[in-house]
Amino acid sequence: MVFITRKEHFNAAHRLFREDFNDAKNLEVFGKCSNPNWHGHNYDLFVTVKGELDPLTGFVINLKDLSRIINHSIIEKMDHKNINLEVDFMKGKLASTENIAVAIFHELENHINTNKVQLHCVKLYETENNFVEYYGI
Amino acid sequence: MVFITRKEHFNAAHRLFREDFNDAKNLEVFGKCSNPNWHGHNYDLFVTVKGELDPLTGFVINLKDLSRIINHSIIEKMDHKNINLEVDFMKGKLASTENIAVAIFHELENHINTNKVQLHCVKLYETENNFVEYYGI
Amino acid sequence: MVFITRKEHFNAAHRLFREDFNDAKNLEVFGKCSNPNWHGHNYDLFVTVKGELDPLTGFVINLKDLSRIINHSIIEKMDHKNINLEVDFMKGKLASTENIAVAIFHELENHINTNKVQLHCVKLYETENNFVEYYGI
Amino acid sequence: MVFITRKEHFNAAHRLFREDFNDAKNLEVFGKCSNPNWHGHNYDLFVTVKGELDPLTGFVINLKDLSRIINHSIIEKMDHKNINLEVDFMKGKLASTENIAVAIFHELENHINTNKVQLHCVKLYETENNFVEYYGI
């Protein structure tokens, strides 16, 4: 079993807030991340896939294919977008790094998993000081 | 003459667009950076100050003072903000990295320059692949 | 189960040595790290917490709280200090990266663990080429 | 149980291809990585060892010893070399990052494993966007 990771990148706007909270309550819980005028981040996304080595190619998965899947399913939908307003798979969810990482995992798994390889982990950096990992369990 | 640099950081939302352009024209000129729903970045800001060494302290400038000036004049106004809507010194300006760097330079110079030290350069990273430098001339 | 990590930083002096070794023996075992006049490092500390997502906030743990705990329990005690002489929870221990990471884990766990979240890992970089991970088991 | 990691580095040339494929087929499967005139990378190698702490030293393993083993067994054989043509333990294998990481693991384990410590993971970066991890199982 070998693990291979591909790093991709997107820049996006978001805010942390609940519609059932007023502004004061949102500020108390989410701090400056609740700014109603949005803020944003350079997100780094690490997608790890595990599997046996294909003896024909020496690959777990062809990184060109993995990169294409991530770009088609995630990056094109999130890059230079507003995560709260424009990303279909985040509709109705709080745009926390945790929720984004979980949602990306579930977007990717059907496109990656076969009887040979499996999505292992989604790791999402919001800043260089904060990141989230989700293993699907 | 010695040069000392302090790195600070802010996360913000912005968009590139002209009010006198329609959406199609903004998209043509500014690409996905013109998204009306905003996007954002983790900005890294490098402020370089030059001067003679103070023989008493061995410093060009006390980095605590420099950091305090940058935080008070720039970071508190930009961090977790919308650059187009909320930053006083960017009012009426296109929020390009170039314009932001020039504006930050002019915000800082009066707070830093004395007869001993001078603001030398503002270097602003929008992403790890793009940055702007402005020397005030 | 989601994992979230916060990076903090401290700069400190230390040396590796045993009082029951003479200088020659310390030099043989610990090399230049045994220098009696101390040396130091910029330590990067990664603290990983795991738990279920709080449906109200979308958080495993509020990073402001996590950062406050790490700063209060660790950074204020270690930053710009001598690890051998001044850090209470390192008293009587060899100041190896391994021992520091284990001690930080045990300092943090009582302040972090609840019935919902658990300290998962402390990862400590001594230099960009050396780091230690401890999972509490 | 504590985990300690040492980072080492080598620069090498390689190509991805199968002798039983013609050039067109190699290009189809391996893309530009199949260039018959070679290309190359700055490889970053992270070797993680796990074990109990030695109470005498506070170490899992003396990093000088670990670094010496990695340099003797791997770096001297791979740095500034052609992986396909010159590295004995890659003879007859496709020079994919996966195969290199697995081969490095098996080269190292006999030199590292004792009744006290065990090679835990080899992590190999081909570029900053691609890396492989192998745990020996």
Added chain:
Amino acid sequence: MVFITRKEHFNAAHRLFREDFNDAKNLEVFGKCSNPNWHGHNYDLFVTVKGELDPLTGFVINLKDLSRIINHSIIEKMDHKNINLEVDFMKGKLASTENIAVAIFHELENHINTNKVQLHCVKLYETENNFVEYYGI
């Protein structure tokens, strides 16, 4: 006058040697970089352009245009190539980082320079420990 920099990347093979030296002499002068079987690097290329800000766009130069020029003139010719054998503008030149940086500068300047903007600097990293800067003078 504002300076803007775009970072691009290529992976390539090369060797340092002179045809009028024998192998022993090449080894003496160029060390392991003279390996006849090639080695390679992940090269990071920083291209800095200077000019006045265009009041219509707030740009020195549209980074999409700059990136396109660099990719068309340099990256497509160098990425996953052998610098000594396959790069037209390096024919007959020693493939030192210095010579590569100078050649890239001269390849780019005609495509970038206008009466408004000017290529200022090419900075080329061969490894994270070595880089070259050339300003065209």
Added chain:
Amino acid sequence: MVFITRKEHFNAAHRLFREDFNDAKNLEVFGKCSNPNWHGHNYDLFVTVKGELDPLTGFVINLKDLSRIINHSIIEKMDHKNINLEVDFMKGKLASTENIAVAIFHELENHINTNKVQLHCVKLYETENNFVEYYGI
């Protein structure tokens, strides 16, 4: 004229203080950097040399020679040392990053400057957020 830079590294202890200040005054001026029990850093040192390209080698300077000079003159004297107590060329000087960078420049220039090449700049990182540049003038 081409500029080439070599990065080297040392880990050291230091403190900022004046003997003619008492502890309270040192704390007021130098903050926690005045801790009498020392603290330390991982210093990154960038040495830039400028000159014409040698047509025989394509080099400004052979990086092996440059690295050897830096290691012999600086790294062996500073790595795992106490800058205040043990570094001959810092005797009697405040151990500020500025003073260290200036002193390193003057240590190196005689070993590097010839009629062909010249030491151009010493850039010293104390942390990833603070660095000093000195050009010898």
